[in-house]
Amino acid sequence: MNLHTNNELLQAYGWNDYWDDVLVRHFPANERLVPARVIAQFSHSYNIMTEAGEHNAVVTGKFEYNAAMRGDFPAVGDWVLAEPLPNERRSVIHAVLPRRTAMVRKVAGNVVEDQIIGANLDVLFIVNALNQDFNLRKIERYLIAAWESGAQPVVLLTKADLCDDPDVFISEVENIAPGVPVHAVSAIRNQGKESLAPFMRPGTTIGVTGSSGVGKSTLLNWFAGDDRQETQGIREDDARGRHTTTHRELFLLSDGALMMDTPGMRELQLWEANEGLQSAFSDIEELALLCRYRDCRHENDTGCEVNAAVANGELDAQRLANYHKTSRELARIARKDNASVAAAGRKAAKKKTTQSRPRQKNAAHWSDD
Ligand SMILES: Nc1nc2c(ncn2[C@@H]2O[C@H](COP(=O)(O)OP(=O)(O)OP(=O)(O)O)[C@@H](O)[C@H]2O)c(=O)[nH]1
Numbered sequence: 001m002n003l004h005t006n007n008e009l010l011q012a013y014g015w016n017d018y019w020d021d022v023l024v025r026h027f028p029a030n031e032r033l034v035p036a037r038v039i040a041q042f043s044h045s046y047n048i049m050t051e052a053g054e055h056n057a058v059v060t061g062k063f064e065y066n067a068a069m070r071g072d073f074p075a076v077g078d079w080v081l082a083e084p085l086p087n088e089r090r091s092v093i094h095a096v097l098p099r100r101t102a103m104v105r106k107v108a109g110n111v112v113e114d115q116i117i118g119a120n121l122d123v124l125f126i127v128n129a130l131n132q133d134f135n136l137r138k139i140e141r142y143l144i145a146a147w148e149s150g151a152q153p154v155v156l157l158t159k160a161d162l163c164d165d166p167d168v169f170i171s172e173v174e175n176i177a178p179g180v181p182v183h184a185v186s187a188i189r190n191q192g193k194e195s196l197a198p199f200m201r202p203g204t205t206i207g208v209t210g211s212s213g214v215g216k217s218t219l220l221n222w223f224a225g226d227d228r229q230e231t232q233g234i235r236e237d238d239a240r241g242r243h244t245t246t247h248r249e250l251f252l253l254s255d256g257a258l259m260m261d262t263p264g265m266r267e268l269q270l271w272e273a274n275e276g277l278q279s280a281f282s283d284i285e286e287l288a289l290l291c292r293y294r295d296c297r298h299e300n301d302t303g304c305e306v307n308a309a310v311a312n313g314e315l316d317a318q319r320l321a322n323y324h325k326t327s328r329e330l331a332r333i334a335r336k337d338n339a340s341v342a343a344a345g346r347k348a349a350k351k352k353t354t355q356s357r358p359r360q361k362n363a364a365h366w367s368d369d
């Protein structure tokens with residue numbers, strides 16, 4: 001295996017011993033292949049960071065043929081095994097290294113598919129503004145998404161300059177998010193950045209999510225500082241010597257952290273998330289362990305410790321209501337998915353019998369974007 005674990009560029013993009021180990025355990029040695037990270041995704045190609053700099057890349061024909069689902073294809077943040085083409089700034093992607101974390105969105109169509117919004121995030125900044133848009137219920141939903149993905153959630157309350165007493169809101173969030181760091185910041189007053197330093201270490205990959213208008217773009221520019229141009233894409237010579245603007249969805253900040261800004265990350269949706277539900281409502285799940293009956297629904301059941309906690313003021317009734325509402329929503333999504341999956345299965349079975357010709361080998365789409 002062409003291992004370049006000392007390569008500084010790859011390490012700057014997050015390569016470390018963990019990935020060394022993944023590589024050795026999952027892939028046989030191959031002289032031609034090098035690890036690289038996906039930094040932008042287009043309809044048929046990718047930009048990847050290799051040890052030799054930025055390359056445009058497509059997957060091999062074999063990869064495309066074997067990919068059963070959308071989620072099998074590379075996504076921004078993925079580590080891939082790529083074959084650089086001689087004397088070119090292009091590569092061909094042979095494989096995706098198993099993801100450590102993944103933000104997944106279920107895409108409902110004829111077939112329910114997983115769309116990877118961002119791969120290998122270490123931290124997810126959940127952004128909410130300290131004005132009339134402040135919404136605990138929304139934060140709860142984003143927390144579920146974060147727990148599901150495997151990334152560590154951090155709640156950022158933006159526009160602290162518009163709020164007389166941010167601490168009140170910080171406590172409110174801390175109450176619904178046990179153990180989750182919560183920080184108030186103001187980009188326009190340049191306040192609160194230092195409190196985020198522990199999450200923005202070199203090589204750490206951070207996603208930023210939250211509703212429209214909460215201040216994500218402002219936050220990204222604030223973090224990027226002088227590198228602002230970098231975050232918006234820079235002009236480079238392409239393989240044919242033309243000047244092109246490269247587009248990056250994963251970019252390096254001057255302090256060494258990596259920030260991910262993919263379109264899907266900006267507005268996450270709630271999807272099937274049972275484990276996430278348990279983590280987001282760990283206080284309720286803990287009380288539930290003490291309920292008399294294992295299948296207690298915490299409604300009007302006898303011996304229900306959750307309801308007892310509401311009665312004695314230990315648990316907020318509104319939070320229990322949110323828990324019920326979220327569980328019902330998850331159940332509804334699961335039912336819908338199961339129905340679509342069954343339909344998709346029938347469709348796939350039909351397709352298999354009619355489609356047998358392999359796709360063209362190395363079908364590349366360099367210029368489709
Ligand atoms: N007072 C105040 N306003 C802010 C702050 N940060 C952002 N804003 C304002 O909030 C508005 C929305 O900011 P954006 O950064 O565009 O929000 P966004 O989340 O990227 O919005 P979308 O691109 O629609 O997802 C703008 O008018 C900003 O100037 C802040 O710290 N304080």
Ligand SMILES: [Zn+2]
Binds near residue numbers: 298305
């Ligand atoms: Zn109960």
